[in-house]
Amino acid sequence: GAGVSQTPSNKVTEKGKYVELRCDPISGHTALYWYRQSLGQGPEFLIYFQGTGAADDSGLPNDRFFAVRPEGSVSTLKIQRTERGDSAVYLCASSLTWDQETQYFGPGTRLLVL
């Protein structure tokens, strides 16, 4: 497919566990974004990559959250010691270049921490 894909689509875990969420951006898109959407809210920015480097990680809530994009394409969002408050939909988006406001979103990963 030509769109942004995210895996898994759903993830249920227990409090305290570690999870990894994966994002495959649109081929050729150099900018990649992670957002978190809580129930009934709009998406909230977490982190933004330009190429392999995190250009802005100011939205990460605390040091339990970390994201990588080692080859400038696929990105993984990692959450350590999950808490119930981490339950949300994690959305990934990509854009052609860093200065393109037009971001294309994936379907999201629904994370439930029990």
Next chain:
Amino acid sequence: GQQLNQSPQSMFIQEGEDVSMNCTSSSIFNTWLWYKQDPGEGPVLLIALYKAGELTSNGRLTAQFGITRKDSFLNISASIPSDVGIYFCAGPNFGNEKLTFGTGTRLTIIP
């Protein structure tokens, strides 16, 4: 930080009716984006606005970039069942492209 407030929070209309919703900001935006989100999906871009006063259409959708640059409006004419969903306004923060999203307007069509 910048905040975007959308109104109304929800709308219940009949098929064929026109819809109007708006988005206001506590600060100036240089770009306004309107997204629609269906259940279980990510937001999909509907319309992008780049200039104050700009009026842009996409089929039955029309959006306007407010003159003050602190607001934007979205209108949907002759609503159909597939218009159901949540509509978000969004704008990039100054200096970078991370988006701030509004609180959303949920559109429901009453049979």
